[in-house]
Each structure stands twice: as structure tokens, then as C-alpha cells.
Amino acid sequence: MQAQARQQARPARPWWRYGMVWMVIGGPLVVVVAGIATAVIAFRGADPVVRPAPAQVAAEEAFDLQPAMAGRNHAATGSVPAPR
16 A cells, blocks of 8 residues: 555656666667768768770670570589689
8 A cells, every 4th residue: 555655656757767768769779870870981982983994895795695505514514714
């Protein structure tokens, strides 16, 4: 009976006074801030796009146009295809 009287006499605390509320809000908030910081770092420090040399493009096109048998045979024999 006394416990009920003490509990009723205690005023209700505001929501920001509970530690659990800050843990629930703080976790996702830290993740959002870290994501924004990562995006800022990525956009500010992005490397410029480098175009490949014409000789490299020609070599890649020739490699892509190999017949299916030649491209498949290296998997069966274990040989390595020509370097790009």
C-alpha cells in the first residue's frame, strides 16, 4: 500500500529524462551522421575519370571478339588468356 502511495506521489518525468530514449534515438542518429560524412568524403575526394589509351581499347575489343571456343578452352586447360 505504501509503494502505491509513493508511486502516485512521484511526478512523471519528461521523455528526455529517460536514458533509454537517448540510446534509441542516438544509435540511428550516429549512423545517419556517419553516412553523410562518408558521402561528403566520397564526393570531395573522387578521382577524375581516366580515359583508356586507344591501343588498350583496341586490345580489349579484340579480346572481347574472340570465338566462344577459344574463350572457353582456357577454363578447361587452365591456361591464362592473353593479358589485357
